[in-house]
Amino acid sequence: MEKQKLWTKDFLNLSLSNFFVFLTFYYLLVTLPVYTLNDLGGNELEAGLMITVFLFSAIIIRPFAGQWLNTIGRKKVLSLSLLIFMISSLFYFFTPSIYSVLLLRLFHGIGFGMATTAAGGIIADIIPDSRKGEGMGYFIMSNNLAMVIGPFLGLTLMNQSGMDSVFIVGAICAILALVTGYFVKVPARAQEKATQQKSMKTKLSFGDLFEVPAIKISIVGGLLGIVYSSLLSFVSVYAQEIGLLEVSSFFFMVYAVVLILSRPFTGRWFDQYGANKIIYPSIVVFAIGMLFLGTSSTSVTFLVAAALIGLGWGTLFPSFQTIAVQAAAPRRRGTATATFLSIYDTGIGLGSSVVGLLSAKIGLGTFYFFSGFYVLLGIVLYYFLHDRSTKMVVQTKQTYNQTSETMQG
Known part of the structure; x- marks a missing residue:
């Protein structure tokens, strides 16, 4: 029996997109608390909120994003989420106060939660059934690489060039996530199943989310x-x-x-x-x-x-x-x-x-x-x-x- 192909163009593009999303996440995870304390004059509680608000909005949006994958369609949700993520990354240049950054983190977390949910759903359709464990392991490795590179890159840039450089590179990573995600083709069977799930249902149950x-x-x-x-x-x-x-x-x-x-x-x-x-x-x-x-x-x-x-x-x-x-x-x-x-x-x-x-x-x-x-x-x-x-x-x-x-x- 011929081994099903894992390393397809779509698998690589989605893994790259996922890598850039998580790179931006970890990159800002270590730099924004310091930015809050040193540049915005905040305290430790406000610095911690930079992470909490982001994760809170990501957690809240994910069940709805999972439902939208089935109703709106996987590729549309992925594209929209990456666009929200990119726009949010660009707006760090225009946040002069702690409260404006916290508001931006709320929207950034929505993009992150939707993007990671969409990527996880699509990759499950792309990976052959006989290689699910192997394929998922390689895909999630993009998260792990981002976890190593992100903090190192962020702290190095912040210490040597300042926060403007940090925000520029963060925006570039978000743009790359959008570009690589754009070239991902969702399997036809997944698109068809998403279309079949559309209905006139107005109330969502626990099982829907x-x-x-x-x-x-x-x-x-x-x-x-x-x-x-x-x-x-x-x-x-x-x-x-x-x-x-x-x-x-x-x-x-x-x-x-x-x-x-x-x-x-x-x-x-x-x-x-x-x-x-x-x-x-x-x-x-x-x-x-x-x-x-x-x-x-x-x-x-x-x-x-x-x-x-x-x-x-x-x-x-x-x-x-x-x-x-x-x-x-x-x-x-x-x-x-x-x-x-x-x-x-x-x-x-x-x-x-x-x-x-x-x-x-x-x-x-x-x-x-x-x-x-x-x-x-x-x-x-x-x-x-x-x-x-x-x-x-x-x-x-x-x-x-x-x-x-x-x-x-």
Whole structure:
């Protein structure tokens, strides 16, 4: 049997568009709080709101965006969202006050939430069914690369050239996201299914906005995402506390390198052997990485922790999203993507607040160490919310089929 093609022009264009969207996100994530404090005269609360407002609007818009993919059409939603994202990126030049930036962040988050939901729904249609795990892993790798490059590029430009240069490059990245996204062709079958979903329905139900079969695995991703958010927000602070500030910039570089090297194997194994053979070991590796991080005192242990976390969480996130998408009917993949990302981002948003409160009381090292045991609880959570329920469905189908065959005999 001939292997279905993965690396198509549409797959590459959508991955590039997704990369530029997330590059802009991470790029501004680390620079806007500093801009708020130093240039706009704001305080720490207002600096934190720059992130919170953005994520809040993204979370709120995603369920609706998932529904629009089914009614308006995938390509239209993608194009509109990237246009909103680009226009918002251009307007940072015209925000002289904290409140004008916060208002802009609200609109920017809407574009981000719609764009990432649309991209996730479309990529699920583009990737061949036999290579879903592998393809989704490569696609999400564009997020991970942006997470490494974005903060480094943003902080370097801000320190050397000032915020005007930061806003110029951010606008260029948003324009590139729009251009590469424009050349993506949505499969005809997905367009037809979207058209078939149009109706005169005026009221939206919970099932219209959220893909119920995807909720359980999304909860697992969201709860483990709380730990991941602590790395995004505080790992550089922790490195400074333990005297390893000079190697803190290498943390996510090591994370990304391990992720890239492991991706060809983990994605293919997911497709060949099933989710469980990947999920359970990855949770254990992620937990060990957090334990290493919480007890780090040297550069070696600090970077070994980064490698383990890159292998563990870097494998878990695309695997969870793949499960969420596979739980839905083809026409509902956009809604499934929206459901997963909404719940995941809620975990990220809550995590930043929870970590800030806990670390102030017990210290980041202690928090990271005990996070390892919290991650291990993910094994239990995954088993009860996904593994066991999946097995029960399979057993029920087998029993039904056997009963039907007996009655027919």
